[in-house]
Amino acid sequence: MGTVARMAMNCKPVPTLDERINDIRMRTAEIVNDDIIPNEGRLWAERREGESFHERTAVLELRADIKEKVKKAGLWAPHLPKEYGGMGLDFLAHAYMNEVLAYAIGAASLFGVVAPNSGNQSILVKYGTEEQKQQWLMPLIDGTMESGFSMTEPHNPGSDPRSLDTSAVIDGDHFVINGHKWFTSNGIDADFFIVMCRVTEKDAVDKKSGPMVQIIVPAATKGVNIVRGIGVWGRKESDHCEVKYEDVRVPVANALGRVGEGHQAAQDRLGAGRIFHCMNSIGQMWRAFDLMVERAASREVHGGVLADKQFTQGAIADSYIDIQTARLFTIHAAEKIDQGLQAARTDISAIKVYVPAAYTRVVDRAIQIWGAAGVSNDLPLWGMYQGARTLRIADGPDEVHKILIAKNVLGQYAKGEGWDFGN
Numbered sequence: 001m002g003t004v005a006r007m008a009m010n011c012k013p014v015p016t017l018d019e020r021i022n023d024i025r026m027r028t029a030e031i032v033n034d035d036i037i038p039n040e041g042r043l044w045a046e047r048r049e050g051e052s053f054h055e056r057t058a059v060l061e062l063r064a065d066i067k068e069k070v071k072k073a074g075l076w077a078p079h080l081p082k083e084y085g086g087m088g089l090d091f092l093a094h095a096y097m098n099e100v101l102a103y104a105i106g107a108a109s110l111f112g113v114v115a116p117n118s119g120n121q122s123i124l125v126k127y128g129t130e131e132q133k134q135q136w137l138m139p140l141i142d143g144t145m146e147s148g149f150s151m152t153e154p155h156n157p158g159s160d161p162r163s164l165d166t167s168a169v170i171d172g173d174h175f176v177i178n179g180h181k182w183f184t185s186n187g188i189d190a191d192f193f194i195v196m197c198r199v200t201e202k203d204a205v206d207k208k209s210g211p212m213v214q215i216i217v218p219a220a221t222k223g224v225n226i227v228r229g230i231g232v233w234g235r236k237e238s239d240h241c242e243v244k245y246e247d248v249r250v251p252v253a254n255a256l257g258r259v260g261e262g263h264q265a266a267q268d269r270l271g272a273g274r275i276f277h278c279m280n281s282i283g284q285m286w287r288a289f290d291l292m293v294e295r296a297a298s299r300e301v302h303g304g305v306l307a308d309k310q311f312t313q314g315a316i317a318d319s320y321i322d323i324q325t326a327r328l329f330t331i332h333a334a335e336k337i338d339q340g341l342q343a344a345r346t347d348i349s350a351i352k353v354y355v356p357a358a359y360t361r362v363v364d365r366a367i368q369i370w371g372a373a374g375v376s377n378d379l380p381l382w383g384m385y386q387g388a389r390t391l392r393i394a395d396g397p398d399e400v401h402k403i404l405i406a407k408n409v410l411g412q413y414a415k416g417e418g419w420d421f422g423n
């Protein structure tokens with residue numbers, strides 16, 4: 001990060017939390033402050049032209065060392081049950097841990113929780129057979145395999161998943177899959193995809209009927225054609241892939257859960273995924289805030305430090321309000337998820353709208369206060385800005401979530417009851 005100072009995260013025990021969660025937070029903060037933030041520039045640097053094999057290997061070794069340290073500290077895979085090598089945390093504890101680990105850019109992957117693998121792991125845990133778990137889940141957890149989740153189609157609105165028309169026709173003991181997907185993240189590295197399909201008859205006229213199912217498709221199967229890594233935000237290529245599935249044959253035993261459960265499985269996956277995104281956003285906002293205040297306190301403009309100007313004070317105060325409201329709302333939703341995913345659906349949608357918008361505002365202000373440096377590659381703010389904006393679309397755009405909130409609220413009033421904000 002060039003000449004920019006790297007402030008350590010100030011994370012002290014929270015008096016209202018139990019010892020177990022505080023201990024997890026403090027140990028997470030130690031790794032973030034001692035091992036990740038001081039190495040950020042090296043850990044995530046783009047592969048440089050002319051970079052030697054030795055230099056690249058040193059980066060990969062550094063990542064492996066930090067992962068080993070995380071595992072030794074018992075902080076690996078907070079989202080997974082203990083029997084699968086994870087921490088077995090409930091959502092509330094995870095939310096409190098995640099806001100700390102997400103303070104450092106890219107740290108989630110060093111703690112073993114990174115989309116889309118984390119979501120795929122969770123549905124394999126819930127819906128997978130014992131054989132599927134051995135073949136796909138365990139290698140995904142120990143990091144020897146990568147995966148993608150292939151649901152969105154270019155010719156159908158992702159906002160309305162029931163419109164999808166990738167077909168899976170049963171032929172003996174195999175599915176034959178045909179469809180066109182895009183924005184399948186991690187598609188370049190994935191060893192397998194979980195593909196959302198409809199089970200239909202061969203030559204079906206109505207392509208949009210038929211029960212939904214998620215099918216595990218090894219990337220090396222004949223007919224899995226990666227068309228391109230779609231360029232995003234001006235970059236030539238990304239790992240969000242356009243994929244054509246052309247007469248792809250996989251055993252019927254690769255169905256994840258029962259035929260007809262596909263939509264529900266996707267909702268389970270996305271429900272958890274959405275709160276993970278929000279937890280990550282909180283840590284990143286915290287970081288952007290530290291950067292903003294640090295700069296405001298040191299930059300001299302027009303005969304005084306920025307911090308003395310009321311415009312700057314307004315930006316700091318508004319950001320404080322944005323972070324704390326987003327944070328407490330996310331913690332509230334996590335607490336609710338622990339009481340059942342269904343009960344939390346309104347709040348999950350609400351934070352999915354609120355948090356990325358608050359994140360965008362906070363990063364925007366931090367960029368403004370840093371001036372030109374704010375958009376430079378010396379600081380992580382540009383990436384946060386793009387990430388925050390993208391989040392307003394990925395995993396369901398704002399409008400879809402607002403519709404769901406209103407539907408749940410109106411449904412409650414239609415039953416003759418008001419909304420109970422305390423529960």
Ligand SMILES: Cc1cc2nc3c(=O)[nH]c(=O)nc-3n(C[C@H](O)[C@H](O)[C@H](O)COP(=O)(O)OP(=O)(O)OC[C@H]3O[C@@H](n4cnc5c(N)ncnc54)[C@H](O)[C@@H]3O)c2cc1C
Binds near residue numbers: 149150393395397403
């Ligand atoms: C970076 C990134 C990564 C992604 N990763 C994955 C992945 O790994 N796997 C995967 O399957 N998908 C992935 N997606 C796709 C994502 O889930 C979809 O983009 C999202 O669901 C929206 O679908 P769409 O792009 O087809 O937009 P559309 O459904 O065409 O919607 C376009 C816009 O219409 C508006 N809109 C929608 N419904 C309404 C309404 N009822 N009223 C008013 N306005 C409305 C919204 O503003 C919306 O943004 C990813 C997307 C991005 C950007």
